[in-house]
Amino acid sequence: MRLTEAEHFRQIDQPVYREEIAPYLPERILDAHVHLVRRSDYLPGIDPRKLKTTAPEPVAVDFTPRHLDATMRRLFPRQRWEAFVFHAPYTVIDIERANSWIASLGRRHPHLHPLMIVRPDMRAKELDAAVEAGGFVGFKPYLSFARPHKGETRIGDFLTADHLKVAVARGLAVILHIPRKQRAADPANIRDVARICERWPTLKLVIAHCGRSYGPYYIEQAIGTWKGFPNLCFDVSAVDDPETIEVVLEHAGHRRLIYGSDMPVTLLRGRHLCVNRHCFFLTEKPCPNSVSPPRGAEFPMTFMAYETVRAVLRACRKRGLPREALDDIFHRNAANLVGCRRGVSAPR
Ligand SMILES: [Zn+2]
Structure with missing residues (x-):
């Protein structure tokens, strides 16, 4: 017989928090990868349940600050929290409208740090003005906006020099979801990220999902090159493989690992599996x-x-990291990225 939602939460989920998470997770966390979604920002006539993304359902409905707050109280009842927030980065969303909603949330809620979704057609002047007006702390480029291209998408097709110029000038974080089937193992991706870091040495670049490396193989191919760029960080959102996280810890160190959840997608119950490089x-x-x-x-x-x-907890334990390293990973590293300019947690 199937468990009801309440039974599932009590019998299956809560013991995980109580026994494996709560005793170790710092009291203060900054989730550096949260999508807030307003259903009404989808373009007219679009059914978001039909999106060609890994899991369309969670981004097909509203996920507002109210939902995020309820979720955090439910999943992490002992934590005070902040979050980097951005809308869902799809071409079927009215991006201007979505960005201005996110900016307004940042103004209203000091614990929500707004990031702007950027398209390759946005020029430096316009981006700069939008950042100034919206109080954004970072950019979220995305491959769905990539300029048409023969063959597989390259990072430069959707993350432009104009984006990077403004990000560097204003000290913004750039959260980069890398393209291509081979993920972090793709030589073009490895090179493109390295070139960006060489050209913009002060850029605060965050590789989302550890380079979509849901198993260690992918990041192992890239880390030898990427570890050489001290401003390059890795967010663990949606990564649930301890060995993958250990690779980052071993080569780049815990100061460059950033906690993120990728909610609301990761409110699904399940896991990533990597089998034979898939x-x-x-x-x-x-x-x-x-x-x-x-x-x-x-x-x-x-x-x-x-x-x-x-x-993350398991990887840190296996690397023998001290408790303070957890404070860095779950809060301080991300707070440093945005200059700790606000440092306010959600009211309890
Ligand atoms: Zn995401």
Whole structure:
């Protein structure tokens, strides 16, 4: 018999928090990768449930500060928290409208640090004015906006010199979700990131999802090159493999690892699996692009967001890192990126 949501939460999820997370997770956290979504920002006639993304359902409905707050109280009841927030970066969203909503949230909620979704057609002057007006602390470029291109997308197709110029001049963080099938193992990606870091040595570049490395193989190919750039950081959002996180810790150090959740997507219960250099989603309930247990099989999973925290804690334990390293990973590294200019947690 299937568990109800309340039973599942009490019997499966809460013990994970109580036994594996709460005793170790710092009391103060900064989640550096949260999508806030307003359903009404989708362009007219668009059904977001049909988006060609890994898990369309979580971004097809509203996920507002109110939902985020309720989620954080439910999943991390002992933590005070802040978050880097940005809308869902899709071409079927009215980006100007979405960005101005995110900016307004940043003004109203001091614990929400707004990031602007940027398209390659946005020029430096216009970006600069938007950052000034919106109080953005960073940019979120995304491959769905890439200029049409023969062959696989390159980073330069959606992250432009204009973006980087403004980011450097204003000290903004850039959260980069890298393209291409081979992820962090792709030689073009490895080179493109290295060239950006060489050309813009003071740029605060954050490689999202550890380079979409949901298993160690991908990041292992890149880290030898990328570790040489001290301003290059890695967010662990949606990464739930401890070995992958250990690779970053070993080569780049804990000051360059940043906690992020990728909510609301990671409120799905499941995990990433990497099998023979293929990554996929394992989810408790069937999703359009995931694998899930056969019908009738009882296989209770927990939130992917919990799996990420679990993996970070396990990787830190295996590397023998002190408690202070956890404060860095779960809060200070991200706070330093935005100059700690506000440093306010959500009211309890
Ligand atoms: Zn994301």
